Amino acid sequence: MQKSTLLALIYALFLLLLCTDLALFTFAREWHVRFIAGEDRATEWLTFTFFLGAALAGVRIVRKHSARMDRRVLCILLGLSVFYLVCAGEEISWGQRVFGFATPEAIVERNQQQEFNIHNLKLPVLHPRDIFGLYVYLYGIALPLLIGWRSRARSQNWQGWVFHPGIAGCFLFAEGVNAVRDPLCQFLTGRIEPALQTAACNHIEESVEMYWALAAVCGTLLLHRFWRESARRPRRL
Template identity: 30%
Template sequence: MILKYSSSILFTTAVALCAFNVLTGMFAPEFYLSLMTEETGMVENLQVKFLLMALVLNVFMLASLRRADHPALMRGWLVVTALGIFFVLGEELSWGQHYIGWDAFGWFVHKNDQMETNLHNTSSWLDQKPRMLLVTGILLGGVVLPLLERARGHALTRLPEWFKPRLADLPLAAMVIVAQMPKQINGLKIPGVYFDIPNLRFSEMQELVIYIFFVAYLLTLWKHHIRRA
């Protein structure tokens, strides 16, 4: 039963977590600062938990594939996603620094703008630009393509059906875009329009929703194309 409604459950979870994040930032700033913004705070821990969930699910799916029933391309894609999720998880953990407690050393001291043992804080090419590419992919593959195919009544690409997000995951994919929208609106500097919540990091909320989307995408792939094969 839970698996059947997994997309709805995960979307509701994402909405609730983002709402809690915004409301505490607005009405309980001291609580927000003490619990939500630290590297081992609530938001960061939730990001790690959903990444771990996605990684475990991904590995389980790989182990469940049977050569006779599943294409080699699916196996290759799941290897790519597993490696990608593992890398992102390691980066979010600064490869253990925040939990074990070592100081940044060597090259990271000079190149990492937050003195952390990770790569994504050393260059926009390892942080903002890959995220922009990922968000664009989620927008096109998770929102635009499902809507167009639903409207046209047939597939519009030659991509395998198992590769594409399904319509059930569209609300969560759309939320990935919406989560960062206040920051983008602020960047436009429209007179009289500004979302000002001190210390609230919209990018962290977006990352959390992205990681929840990872879980939803993998569960959809499992439900419709692996478990039933």
């Protein structure tokens, strides 16, 4: 399958999720509230599943191709896999509501939602979500586009074996949803009841995280495909 076809299928998956979400919110709002939006609902579990899938895909790349990897490539891919695993755990508060354990008092005092996670900690300078935002813009968009622009870099330099240009195609869609988040919430002001507007805006924020997670797993699978195809012409990278 050609890369353009694969990217088209990925975008179709993004659009399918987006259209399904909008249709359910519009025409089956009660069902949407019960099963899609909010904690322990479909959106949260899909986000967890996508991040976990990205972590496992990254580990698979390392396991199958580590013998011909540059040490920098190996460290970056392992680091990304650990990062995705942390994101998956954070999304469900490390299984707190599944296993029923309490939040330690030291975390309760500093956590905005009194949950067992770090991404909701109240910090004076850098919010943990800012770190993820930096990852999205740097690894997900900027570096893949730069490597893609330097068209020969993929085959000659180690960077192209980590920052594959196809990754940017995944994250640009997710970031597009993020870009319209605030304007959409402003558009809803006065058009629906306040309580529903709050729920809708919270769900939009959760959906952005889901699309970022989907971009992560799709981007890592694209990278996995690239490494698999490169095995036909072995070289150390």
